[in-house]
Amino acid sequence: MTDDLPDPRDNADADPCRAALHDIAAAADLRALEALRVALLGKAGWLTLRLKELGKLAPEARRARGVELNTLKESLLTAIEARRVALEESALAARLASERIDVTLPARPAAPGLIHPISRTMDEIAALFGAMGFTVAEGPDIETDWHNFGALNIPAHHPARADHDTFYLPPENGEGAPRVLRTHTSPVQMRTMLREKPPIRIIAMGRTYRADHDATHSPMFHQCEGLVIDRAITLGHLKGCLVDFLRAFFGLPDLPVRFRASYFPFTEPSMEVDIGWNRQSGELGRGSDWLEILGSGMVHAKVLANGGIDPGEWQGFAFGMGIERITMLKHGINDLRPFFDGDLRWLRHYGFSPLAPAMLHEGV
């Protein structure tokens, strides 16, 4: 890099120039380099001063000296720039080295929250029945005796009442019949009939209560009720609707589904629905055992009439199923009691991400 420089021995200025190039190459940091630049090329810099003195020279000498000084300036600038780049690079390298962290350290925790399996199942039910044109209806937990029993063809001393183990609350305003905690979601059927005109296609989900507490019964549990009323709905539709739902819900297109005659006061004919499973392994859809999973039937003429719907004109079906039960079956949960315990360990094990809601197009 010094080839183009004047030989210092030929020139009185040679020494400072050579020293300058040396100093530039040796500048320890950007500040030192800048100081050198100012000393050489600043307003009162060594080279600047010499360039100013050019005017005093004779024209020929001036030209020669001018060329010489400008060449020198170029080389100084080049040297300074080169040094600056080198210094910046090493500064960056040093900084990067100094900023090194242990990337294996644990990240800041953000414990995920989760959705309860009961809510998840209810979301899936709503998505599947929603696709079949059902809407979700709601009703209160505290019901009148009429909505829970009388309207549904369960008169006061009907033996079916004994199966219901009802919780009672004092009567409204202290008079009349005691109120009940609904023993099933069926009262929502009646509320819907009184609120809407047929055709009706609803499901109702929510808390239900029975005075029964042991390993397989909880005094509070959840049910899903369904009601379809139209002009030409037959028992064949009941079967089709429930088979379609059960197969989609359990994700088993070949799930065996069996319908058995039974009795409920609010439907006729009534039937219980079983699905095929293996009692030993708990595996659904395989094996030769049957598991009762829901109750259903054609809506009883009296129930329609009690709700103000003409049973000569309209007919349909209703069904009810336990949400905990189908949740336990779907996810292999074998104990009912922890559902209502709020035990973090259980919730973390069985909970569902809020970012993967039950949607048909993503697969419920």
Added chain:
Amino acid sequence: MKFTLSWLRDHLETTAPLAEIAQTLSAIGLEVENVDDRARALAPFRIARVIEAAPHPDADRLRACRVETGEGGAVSVVCGAPNARTGLKTVFAPPGSLIPGTGITLKTGRIRGVESAGMLLSLREMGLGEDHAGIVELPDDAPVGASYAEWAGLDDAVIEIAVTPNRGDALAVRGIARDLAAAGLGRLKQWSAPAVPARFPSPLAWRIDWPEACPFVLGRSFRGLRNGPSPDWLAARLRAIGLRPINALVDITNFFTFDIGRPLHVFDIKKITGPEMVLRRGTGEVLQALNNREYRLEREDCVIADAAAARSLAGIMGGVESGCDHETTEMFLECALFDPVRIAQSGRRLQIHSDARARFERGIDPALMPEAVEAASRMILDLCGGEASELVSAGAMPRWQRRASLRLSRLREFGGVEIAPETAITRLEALGFTLAAREGERLSFAVPSWRNDIAAAGALDFAPTIAPDYAARLAMRVAEIEPEADLIEEVLRLGGLDAVPSVSLPRTAALPGPALTQAGARAALVRRVLAARGLLECVSFSFMARDEAARFGAAPASLRLLNPIAADLDQLRPTPLAALVPALARNLARAAGEVMLFEIGPGFAADGAVEIATGLRAGAPPRHWAMPARAFDAFDAKADALAVLAALGVAPDSLTTSAEPLGHYHPGRAGVLRLGPKNTLAAFGELHPNLLAAFDLAGPVAAFEIFLDAIPAAKRRRRGAADLPPLQPLTRDFAFVVAENVPAEAVLRAARGAERALITAVSLFDVYAGENLPEGQKSLAIAVTLQPRERALTDAEIETISARITAAVTAATGAKLRG
């Protein structure tokens, strides 16, 4: 309802194997709960004779027996039973057989040096009873080598079915047989009961004082009886279905209860006072019932009384004092018809579950009464000798005859299946219906006397809003349609519901609308927001202990269960938070570090239930190298509440935070979020220290409750064009000194309102009190963001705006700019 296979075969001629019978029962609505095929379990066991029982050479309590089993030579068996003796006939289990009572499979082995190739069994080891004092002792004439089960009549499967409340007729072996025959599983055998000769006038007569409870009753006296243990076949049959044989007269009544579903009762005439048995209301007297418990008989109870006392709780249970025992020689037989509802009421109130009650409350066959008396009389005379009196009766058999008609097209239009008319008729006739008339497609059937569930009269229970004339029209429709549905059900169930083809529901629209209600969709969104913020969802009981509920608000008597299942589950919760706090305490007791829970559910108040989304954060977050340890505080809860409200479309700026916390929160570290002056949308803050102490909780608990019903529905408006000014926003900082009791929100609100067109954000970045500030004062440092619209702001304009902000804050709060 339990019965044995051989009992069923008394009424049903069938070749169907047990498995098919069980499967058919379930399919037609008589759900099989259990099949106990004892014959299979007992099959390996044979009758054997102990040829010789010698003391075991090496064990005092054991005997070395040589046993004749009927197969091959004598077998050596070591036996520990004290009654193992030479010559005894007993039961032998060969090696390889499974012992039902112990679950162990036998192997040939040596017991203390003596070979033992089998086992002599006790009843308990065979699973036949509790007697294990020794091995079974059989009579000397028991045939060695024969199957024990076959010899003892135990080769009879016991079937247990669940009978639904509508099928009183299926609480009888004959009724079950009839259903099976109608389902094609065989032929129902003839059954009839010719009258026995009446030899004398009955010394006892009936009188009905309460015809609503008992419209009709029959009776007959017997004399010269020899009561005693029942014959083996009867005792074995009763034992097989779980009844204890008592004596022949009592056992006969139990037999007919199960055989034809006809409860009967027998009184010992010598223990009866006066010539008349009266059916009347109870008068508060106490009856010692046959279950040896005492019951007080009230006006609502129907009793059977003599001149001295009540002798029986009618249709439910007889009394001990008038019961028949081995000394009974004269007996009065009762065969009555009782009102099902009154029986159900009495039975439920007195909590007596008897076989008689189960049948009467479902309704029994009234037409069978005379024959039932004759059948029972015949068996009484056969088993106990003596002679029967003339029949006595009171009241009259009520009219039970009914018609039910069916339009054949309804099998398809309602039942969804094509069934040939003749098939439908055949099935109904097999159940006892008789085709009375046929007009076109309408078939009219006479309903058999035992099917009180078909075409039953029953009141409608109309909604109060239904007008009387419309109700009358509906009632007529029901009277026409309900019996038809009854018949369709019978036809379908007998053919099996598998025969009905499944049809998917037709679409009602090309694409379905939203399934959830607005409230339901909002709850679903809130659930996702809270879970996404790290909280775990709980679902808790709606009821809890009353004193715990009271800590979270009112626990009114109107929300107290009249019949709680446990004392600590007697009050409906005022808020789901009341259930989360105990869950928190349980988790912390299990050494959970950090607990973050939420629940969306009802909170109950005297004036109705409200939907509340509640959550809490408590405990110690896990220690982490990069995050300073800190306890949860009110602002965690406030952030949760605001996040939910924002998701539901409530702009944070539209809310006021008010330091008027609900009672269960810390009075100085909690508040409520309101929309307008009255509408409280949420409460948040740290819970009250007293509450924490009550649940044994240490550190702070940050909780919130969001009252979902109070939140106005988000408006679905099209958004205006987006405002994206090209000019850079600029920020100015202010530090105000205000009195300590001035809420920060007042400062922020005043600053924001100072120049609405330009100020787009005000944030508070420092709160300071202490050194350099006067006592009772604090410094609030805020950053105000200005967004120039058309042109950049000049320094002078910025100065003007700054002055206006200062003035506004000062005017609103008395604040001074910090020097």
